[in-house]
Amino acid sequence: MIYSEKVMDHFTNPRNVGEIPDANAVGEVGNAKCGDIMRMYMKIEDNIIKDVKFKTFGCGAAIATSSMATELVKGKTIDEALKLTNKAVVEALEGLPDVKIHCSVLAEEAIKAAIDDYYKRQGLEPVSGISENSDHHHDGHSGDEE
Ligand code: FES
Numbered sequence: 001m002i003y004s005e006k007v008m009d010h011f012t013n014p015r016n017v018g019e020i021p022d023a024n025a026v027g028e029v030g031n032a033k034c035g036d037i038m039r040m041y042m043k044i045e046d047n048i049i050k051d052v053k054f055k056t057f058g059c060g061a062a063i064a065t066s067s068m069a070t071e072l073v074k075g076k077t078i079d080e081a082l083k084l085t086n087k088a089v090v091e092a093l094e095g096l097p098d099v100k101i102h103c104s105v106l107a108e109e110a111i112k113a114a115i116d117d118y119y120k121r122q123g124l125e126p127v128s129g130i131s132e133n134s135d136h137h138h139d140g141h142s143g144d145e146e
Contacts (some may be wrong), residue, residue: 040113082127089104
């Protein structure tokens with residue numbers, strides 16, 4: 001499998017790894033097929049994602065995509081972060097092999113799950129619905145089928 005330099009860079013030197021102890025948004029998603037899990041922590045203030053960190057128990061592409069996703073949403077507004085698609089993450093990484101596209105889907109969903117959690121903590125309706133049944137959400141994305 002050929003990975004871009006960007007992917008290798010974010011895999012070997014992932015940005016924003018870890019936890020945020022006083023996070024006010026935490027999202028966890030998993031892919032039932034490969035068993036990989038991604039957890040995203042955010043510190044949100046005044047609608048801005050002031051800090052974001054992740055822990056990924058998964059493949060190299062999952063680590064690279066979560067690293068890139070945190071870079072893309074850090075300092076952004078909630079609305080901007082919600083618009084982040086897995087496609088944008090893949091583009092920022094200069095491509096991913098087809099069989100690894102689902103890993104980038106996990107990154108998009110982890111961001112949305114964290115923001116959902118934030119809304120819930122604020123007593124608001126979650127917007128994306130991702131965190132509700134993350135197990136059922138993954139099938140049918142391109143790259144996820146044999
Ligand atoms: Fe499952 Fe990459 S193989 S997230």
